[in-house]
Amino acid sequence: MTDVPETTRAIVAFEPSGDPPSPAFRLETLNFAAPAADEVIVRMVASGICHSDVVLACYPGQGDRVLGHEGAGYVVKTGQDVTKVAVDDPVLLSFNFCGSCAPCTASPPIPSRYNNFHPLNIVSLPSTFSSAGKPIGGSFFDQSSFANYSRVKGNSICNAKDLIRSEDELKLFAPLGCGLQTGAGCITNVACAGPDTTVMVMGLGGVGLGAIMAAAIRGCQKIIAVDRIPSRLQLASELGATHAINTSQGTADLDAEVRKIHAAGTDCVIDTTGVDFLLKAGLSSLGNAGQLIFPLLPGWTKGATIKFVTVGDADPREFVPQMIQWYRQGQFPVEKLVKYFPAEEFNKALAEMHSGEAIKPILLW
Numbered sequence: 001m002t003d004v005p006e007t008t009r010a011i012v013a014f015e016p017s018g019d020p021p022s023p024a025f026r027l028e029t030l031n032f033a034a035p036a037a038d039e040v041i042v043r044m045v046a047s048g049i050c051h052s053d054v055v056l057a058c059y060p061g062q063g064d065r066v067l068g069h070e071g072a073g074y075v076v077k078t079g080q081d082v083t084k085v086a087v088d089d090p091v092l093l094s095f096n097f098c099g100s101c102a103p104c105t106a107s108p109p110i111p112s113r114y115n116n117f118h119p120l121n122i123v124s125l126p127s128t129f130s131s132a133g134k135p136i137g138g139s140f141f142d143q144s145s146f147a148n149y150s151r152v153k154g155n156s157i158c159n160a161k162d163l164i165r166s167e168d169e170l171k172l173f174a175p176l177g178c179g180l181q182t183g184a185g186c187i188t189n190v191a192c193a194g195p196d197t198t199v200m201v202m203g204l205g206g207v208g209l210g211a212i213m214a215a216a217i218r219g220c221q222k223i224i225a226v227d228r229i230p231s232r233l234q235l236a237s238e239l240g241a242t243h244a245i246n247t248s249q250g251t252a253d254l255d256a257e258v259r260k261i262h263a264a265g266t267d268c269v270i271d272t273t274g275v276d277f278l279l280k281a282g283l284s285s286l287g288n289a290g291q292l293i294f295p296l297l298p299g300w301t302k303g304a305t306i307k308f309v310t311v312g313d314a315d316p317r318e319f320v321p322q323m324i325q326w327y328r329q330g331q332f333p334v335e336k337l338v339k340y341f342p343a344e345e346f347n348k349a350l351a352e353m354h355s356g357e358a359i360k361p362i363l364l365w
Helices: 051-057 117-121 167-172 179-190 206-217 230-239 254-261 276-285 316-328 343-355
Strands: 007-017 022-032 039-048 071-078 090-093 125-131 134-138 149-153 157-159 198-202 222-227 243-246 266-271 286-294 305-308 338-342 360-364
Touching (some): 179 286, 198 206, 206 230, 243 254
Parallel strands (some): 198 222, 338 360
Antiparallel strands (some): 039 071, 039 149
């Protein structure tokens, strides 16, 4: 059993400044409180970095806070109401949910319909961390995994005791709780793609490549990968994409390129970029009754079927084990997407993620 310290190292996103607003991230030593009855203390060994962490850190008026929502680690203390994990259990972290509303109790649950997803996951609680008596926000996705130790809600936890074979695997699987789950879930749970589905994925970060791998697992015969970085297009081809389109010179011919591949257009487009002109090009490429699916909120809507999807409409208690099973079968090679960084090199990890050099950075504590 590991003793619970009174302080932890954590990467703090300080209130953004400038125009446009830009946050400063610094590794600090913070105090943190004992867990509530429905919480545990987790000693993080790895934390994936997601673009959502960076985007939300740019919003002013949120105060200084600890973000991070792709954590992996070990339980060191449990609240009295937590029964699904015990001290020393390895855990993978995902999102929180109430467990009592209709979307939560549906079979399977439908995260995109959760009315309280935002207050349970996005709103920071000022009582989580502190520095010299000053509150520092936390509880992001009710985990704030950019910390060596953090308080985590029981519902945000997937017990990995029977899923992993080593601590190295625990570190490797850190991104399964959000980015990869979101991409793969969009294919399996939302699009319900199969062999006759023509899929196009725009943007080949962790979410997009998770979708590519899931489409290959589902046997989709035509999987079109779209990005502006040649190395990512090459990796997408290795992971199962049947066609690749480089948009570095613009997207004027994207629809024409798609029609050369499949004259009837696409059945499903998953956009992970949120870029307006790409969304319009993706919508134009859809065939009859096609679906445009994205986990981002654009500033416009247009016909066809457009689905706003939260974390791939996946139940992490079921879907994280499914992804690990795919990994064991050689169908979901997560190791090709990740790059490890010491937590002290957080800003270097961000820079490589922004440049495209690192697809899924993982911080090691």
